[in-house]
Amino acid sequence: MNRRLLLQLAAALSLTFASILAIAAASRADAAGIEVRQAFSRASIGQATSGVVYLTLVNHSSLPGRLIAASTPAAARSDLHMSERSGDVVKMRRLETLAIEPGEAVAFEPGGAHIMLSGLTAPLREGDRLALTLEFETAGVLTVEVPVKSIAAGTAAAEDGHEAH
Numbered sequence: 001m002n003r004r005l006l007l008q009l010a011a012a013l014s015l016t017f018a019s020i021l022a023i024a025a026a027s028r029a030d031a032a033g034i035e036v037r038q039a040f041s042r043a044s045i046g047q048a049t050s051g052v053v054y055l056t057l058v059n060h061s062s063l064p065g066r067l068i069a070a071s072t073p074a075a076a077r078s079d080l081h082m083s084e085r086s087g088d089v090v091k092m093r094r095l096e097t098l099a100i101e102p103g104e105a106v107a108f109e110p111g112g113a114h115i116m117l118s119g120l121t122a123p124l125r126e127g128d129r130l131a132l133t134l135e136f137e138t139a140g141v142l143t144v145e146v147p148v149k150s151i152a153a154g155t156a157a158a159e160d161g162h163e164a165h
Contacts, residue, residue, distance in 0.1 A: 032139035033061025034100065039132065039146045041117070042153050044124040051075065051117040051124045053132060053146055057098075058105045065100040066137040072146075074130040076119025083111050092116070097137070124148045 039055035051074075059065045070078040080095040090111075098113060100106050108114050115132070117124075124130070128148040135141050 032065075032136070033063070034059055034065050034134075034136055034139045034142060036134070036142065036144045037105075039144055040153055041124055041130060041146050041148045043126040043148055043151050044120060045151060048123070049118065049120050051120055053078075053115040053117065054108045054110065055115075055144075055146070056105055056107045057100050057134075059100040059102055061139070062102050063138070064102060065139050067098040067100065067134060068096075068137050069135040070115045070132060071135075072117065072130050072132045074121055074124070075117035076121070077117070078132070079116045079118070080113070081116045082113050085111075126150050 035058040037056040037058060039053065041051055041053045044051050053070070053072075057065070057067065067080065070080060072078050080098055081092045082095055083090055083092050095113070098106060106113065126148055130146050130148065131143055132146045133141060133143045
């Protein structure tokens with residue numbers, strides 16, 4: 001191989017490695033004081049075209065934070081949703097924004113706030129990872145890597161160690 005080709009290959013590999021490190025660091029880092037913890041998605045069922053992402057947002061800053069959008073290449077749409085129970089009926093409603101007060105944590109979890117993925121580009125398979133970009137009103141943009149866990153992830157059965165595989 002000639003020297004020029006080797007240099008180009010080395011440069012390309014270093015850029016790829018730097019990108020991987022940046023995504024990994026972003027999952028632990030913050031966008032102007034906002035930290036993402038415990039992000040995960042559930043594997044999709046059969047030919048389902050929708051999915052869900054759960055996570056916890058922690059505001060380490062002294063200013064209120066406001067999540068205004070989420071997106072991922074894994075889905076055509078990513079919307080902030082809230083599940084609400086009224087008697088025996090559970091309804092989902094779309095949220096325009098979600099506030100995170102200074103020093104507070106907001107958990108996106110089953111039965112509550114979540115990020116709804118619509119129009120999946122491919123099934124979400126356990127063990128895969130997806131890139132999720134979160135946009136904050138004043139804190140900027142944060143991209144995190146979200147692991148895809150089992151269909152039962154985040155349920156009581158999963159917490160008890162009886163997670164379905």
